[in-house]
Amino acid sequence: MSTDTLNLTGLRAAPSQVCGAFRLVPLLRETPCLDVRMTPERYQQAYSQVKLDDGTEYWAFIPHGYILDWAKGNEATVSMGGQLKRATQGKSPPEWFTIQTHHRMVKRQNANRVRLLPLHLSMEAFLGLHFGGPDIAWPEYSKYAKRYGLGFRSETAVSGRGLYRFEEALRTFEIHEGQVGVLIYTAEKLASVFVVPTPQDYRLLHQTLLDDFYGELIYRYAVWLNHQELPVKLDVKNARSLSDLRSALQEARTLWAEFSTQGMGLDLLGRSIQREVIYKPAQLRLERFMTDLDLSTTNTIGERLVRSNGEVLYLKTFQLGADQTKRAWWLSQLAKHHWHIDTTAQALNLTRDEVVRGMQRAGFGYLLNPELLKRATRKR
Amino acid sequence: MDIAREDLSLFLNACAAATAQREFYSSEEEQRVSLTFLHEYICGNYRTLYARTLAAGINHHNQAEVIFQLLSTGKACPPDFRATENQLITAALRQLPSQRAWKLLQRLQRSRVNNRRTRKVIEGFIQSRNDLPFDAVKYRHKVKASMQHAHMKSTGEVSRFLFEGLKKPFETPLLEQYRTAHYSKEALYDLPYSIAEGFAAKHGVSRKDFLKRIEGKLTERERLRVQNSSEGKIQLNPEKLSLTELCSYVLGLSLQERRSRGEELMSFLTRATRATLRRAGRLPLPEHKVAAILDNSYSSSGSSMKQNRPLAVAMSADFLLGASCSQYRAFWTHPVGNPLLNHPKGQTYLAERLLDALEWGAQTVLVVSDACENDVPDAFEQTYQAYRRMGGKASIIHLSPVFDAETYQVKPLLKDLPALGIRAGEDLATTLAFARFSARETTLLELETYLQSRVDALIGQLERQP
Numbered sequence: 001m002s003t004d005t006l007n008l009t010g011l012r013a014a015p016s017q018v019c020g021a022f023r024l025v026p027l028l029r030e031t032p033c034l035d036v037r038m039t040p041e042r043y044q045q046a047y048s049q050v051k052l053d054d055g056t057e058y059w060a061f062i063p064h065g066y067i068l069d070w071a072k073g074n075e076a077t078v079s080m081g082g083q084l085k086r087a088t089q090g091k092s093p094p095e096w097f098t099i100q101t102h103h104r105m106v107k108r109q110n111a112n113r114v115r116l117l118p119l120h121l122s123m124e125a126f127l128g129l130h131f132g133g134p135d136i137a138w139p140e141y142s143k144y145a146k147r148y149g150l151g152f153r154s155e156t157a158v159s160g161r162g163l164y165r166f167e168e169a170l171r172t173f174e175i176h177e178g179q180v181g182v183l184i185y186t187a188e189k190l191a192s193v194f195v196v197p198t199p200q201d202y203r204l205l206h207q208t209l210l211d212d213f214y215g216e217l218i219y220r221y222a223v224w225l226n227h228q229e230l231p232v233k234l235d236v237k238n239a240r241s242l243s244d245l246r247s248a249l250q251e252a253r254t255l256w257a258e259f260s261t262q263g264m265g266l267d268l269l270g271r272s273i274q275r276e277v278i279y280k281p282a283q284l285r286l287e288r289f290m291t292d293l294d295l296s297t298t299n300t301i302g303e304r305l306v307r308s309n310g311e312v313l314y315l316k317t318f319q320l321g322a323d324q325t326k327r328a329w330w331l332s333q334l335a336k337h338h339w340h341i342d343t344t345a346q347a348l349n350l351t352r353d354e355v356v357r358g359m360q361r362a363g364f365g366y367l368l369n370p371e372l373l374k375r376a377t378r379k380r
Numbered sequence: 381m382d383i384a385r386e387d388l389s390l391f392l393n394a395c396a397a398a399t400a401q402r403e404f405y406s407s408e409e410e411q412r413v414s415l416t417f418l419h420e421y422i423c424g425n426y427r428t429l430y431a432r433t434l435a436a437g438i439n440h441h442n443q444a445e446v447i448f449q450l451l452s453t454g455k456a457c458p459p460d461f462r463a464t465e466n467q468l469i470t471a472a473l474r475q476l477p478s479q480r481a482w483k484l485l486q487r488l489q490r491s492r493v494n495n496r497r498t499r500k501v502i503e504g505f506i507q508s509r510n511d512l513p514f515d516a517v518k519y520r521h522k523v524k525a526s527m528q529h530a531h532m533k534s535t536g537e538v539s540r541f542l543f544e545g546l547k548k549p550f551e552t553p554l555l556e557q558y559r560t561a562h563y564s565k566e567a568l569y570d571l572p573y574s575i576a577e578g579f580a581a582k583h584g585v586s587r588k589d590f591l592k593r594i595e596g597k598l599t600e601r602e603r604l605r606v607q608n609s610s611e612g613k614i615q616l617n618p619e620k621l622s623l624t625e626l627c628s629y630v631l632g633l634s635l636q637e638r639r640s641r642g643e644e645l646m647s648f649l650t651r652a653t654r655a656t657l658r659r660a661g662r663l664p665l666p667e668h669k670v671a672a673i674l675d676n677s678y679s680s681s682g683s684s685m686k687q688n689r690p691l692a693v694a695m696s697a698d699f700l701l702g703a704s705c706s707q708y709r710a711f712w713t714h715p716v717g718n719p720l721l722n723h724p725k726g727q728t729y730l731a732e733r734l735l736d737a738l739e740w741g742a743q744t745v746l747v748v749s750d751a752c753e754n755d756v757p758d759a760f761e762q763t764y765q766a767y768r769r770m771g772g773k774a775s776i777i778h779l780s781p782v783f784d785a786e787t788y789q790v791k792p793l794l795k796d797l798p799a800l801g802i803r804a805g806e807d808l809a810t811t812l813a814f815a816r817f818s819a820r821e822t823t824l825l826e827l828e829t830y831l832q833s834r835v836d837a838l839i840g841q842l843e844r845q846p
Contacts, residue, residue, distance in 0.1 A: 174678040174754065175678065234763065236763070239770065
């Protein structure tokens with residue numbers, strides 16, 4: 001793990017489009033990307049099982065994966081449609097409950113290609129955070145925690161199809177020429193970022209945003225709120241000629257784009273992140289990250305593919321809910337103090353019972369010694 | 381009285397564009413509810429003017445809607461206006477395309493609108509039909525429903541055909557053909573295409589043979605419709621086709637096919653343009669530089685119900701203006717080299733195109749767009765206002781092919797300039813003629829006079845007919 005900040009190097013925004021609670025800001029690439037491609041791969045099963053290297057299993061509904069192709073250093077381009085694909089097999093009607101098994105989140109397919117499961121890659125890291133449980137057998141923990149660590153962790157998220165008017169927002173969105181990504185705002189709060197290497201990839205993947213999963217907050221905002229009217233003022237007061245008007249228009253366009261990335265995206269863009277490199281294809285880095293767990297604001301997990309010069313080729317984020325953040329925060333606090341409850345309480349300026357109650361509220365009661373739990377939650 | 385003028389011109393504009401079909405930004409339900417409300421509102425408040433709009437060049441869907449509204453609220457009609465209203469309904473009903481007229485009559489039955497006037501109107505319509513056996517074969521259920529609904533006496537063979545079944549032979553050739561087509565393959569080729577199609581399937585006639593032999597019976601629109609399934613072997617007569625429908629057809633072809641059949645398609649389009657201009661006369665535009673800002677952003681792809689319709693309207697307007705104005709230039713939001721290869725793509729980008737057009741020196745600028753501007757929102761309005769403040773004189777006319785269900789009107793681009801609704805490029809001349817009544821300066825009286833002149837023309841036509 002190392003730290004970095006979340007940024008949009010190599011990308012610039014264009015004026016946004018709105019629908020319901022959603023504001024979608026198109027992202028364009030400054031220099032076209034010729035050597036990396038990303039294409040979708042559909043899965044049709046009801047449930048997926050991913051076998052990870054350390055013997056743990058990740059279970060989720062995974063509707064699609066991405067195939068990442070890249071050119072080796074000396075080859076200039078990866079051409080559109082140049083990849084060989086296995087012929088699609090005749091579709092048999094899916095059984096009522098089917099399971100597909102994947103091996104690893106990021107699986108090498110051949111020398112220049114990996115398959116990755118979008119967002120599940122980061123979600124797996126989030127769920128696996130301090131998964132081993134206490135590293136010292138403190139008496140405060142239950143037998144279960146000592147034997148199995150966290151044992152079984154689960155989080156819920158909302159499918160894009162469940163977000164009110166999100167489908168309509170994506171359908172009526174007019175994709176820009178050369179667009180490679182999108183910032184999704186719900187009720188003017190940056191909810192998710194999605195970037196792919198080339199415009200052709202984006203056109204293919206635009207609709208798949210509907211199949212991805214989103215944080216619960218986005219669901220609530222989409223139902224209850226609407227987008228704000230944010231009028232753009234053209235600076236035309238002193239315009240004398242048509243060329244003045246033209247430059248005013250250009251200026252408004254740039255200002256608007258800057259505002260939508262820098263002004264409105266502060267919750268996410270520029271935040272410092274903890275990142276972990278997953279794969280190093282050629283001169284690129286595929287990594288997953290999590291923002292510093294700040295309880296006063298929303299936190300995000302995600303994954304990205306960056307060049308050595310920092311240009312973002314692929315980026316996908318998931319906004320954590322407050323309860324999810326809290327869980328991760330408790331685990332990291334405990335881990336920081338070697339899972340010793342008294343030290344943790346001291347560091348947080350809390351009492352031992354408060355820590356125990358906090359952990360129980362977060363859903364980690366099963367990790368604690370039942371006696372201890374009983375004492376802490378006893379009526380005072 | 382200004383409100384009345386505004387309501388009415390808003391209604392007329394909406395009725396020129398709206399068809400209660402799904403649009404890019406709104407569903408079929410939204411469109412239908414919104415449009416029905418508008419009809420009920422205008423009918424309830426300005427009944428006499430509402431009836432006159434039948435003559436004002438609104439589209440067929442709305443004409444049918446107006447007739448339906450008028451017939452179902454007969455009691456509200458002032459006695460001294462009754463005769464005119466009846467004349468208007470009769471004339472408008474006869475002018476509707478047959479499929480729409482019959483559908484309307486069936487709708488009257490289903491909605492149980494049955495009063496003496498409605499029965500009389502239906503009876504009059506049925507008696508005015510030149511070829512009732514043909515209608516009876518082609519629109520069997522609808523004709524039957526209308527005759528039942530109007531309590532018409534069952535006399536003659538058509539009644540027997542509709543109400544008694546096909547057991548005994550008929551003397552009318554077409555009815556007899558229909559009867560024999562149930563048993564014989566040969567008889568089906570004398571029936572109308574849409575009816576024969578069903579029989580061909582029943583007898584297992586191959587599509588190729590069927591199209592080859594039925595070709596003579598196809599109407600022009602049917603010819604256009606079977607172009608693809610016949611692989612272009614059915615002859616087209618573009619002069620008789622609607623230019624917008626032809627544009628829709630071109631836009632429905634793949635880019636590759638458009639490239640390979642380029643010359644043929646282009647000649648179709650130019651011939652149809654010339655024919656349209658011959659029919660409708662020159663466009664009422666002054667002799668100076670005319671520019672058109674045409675929207676081919678992604679939203680011009682319409683909906684699954686009206687595929688590419690907004691783009692087809694813009695494209696047909698482009699052809700008509702090009703053929704009609706001596707100095708004309710088109711500014712597409714996403715520039716296209718070959719007009720045939722146009723396709724809906726990208727964001728709506730109007731302000732910059734306005735500046736392009738003005739820089740070229742345009743004195744009249746026509747904008748064909750659904751007015752959902754997003755790069756940057758509202759920039760067109762601000763640019764236009766700044767241009768006016770700078771003393772710019774060019775006149776700007778905004779035409780929109782889309783009815784905005786949310787605001788009950790055709791969405792305007794500029795606050796002080798209402799948008800003109802347009803459903804097909806062919807209506808361009810009528811729409812432009814109506815343009816001055818949309819502007820704020822005109823009075824209700826002027827609008828009424830205009831409507832009355834159209835009414836006189838329509839009723840005059842009725843009287844000339846037997």
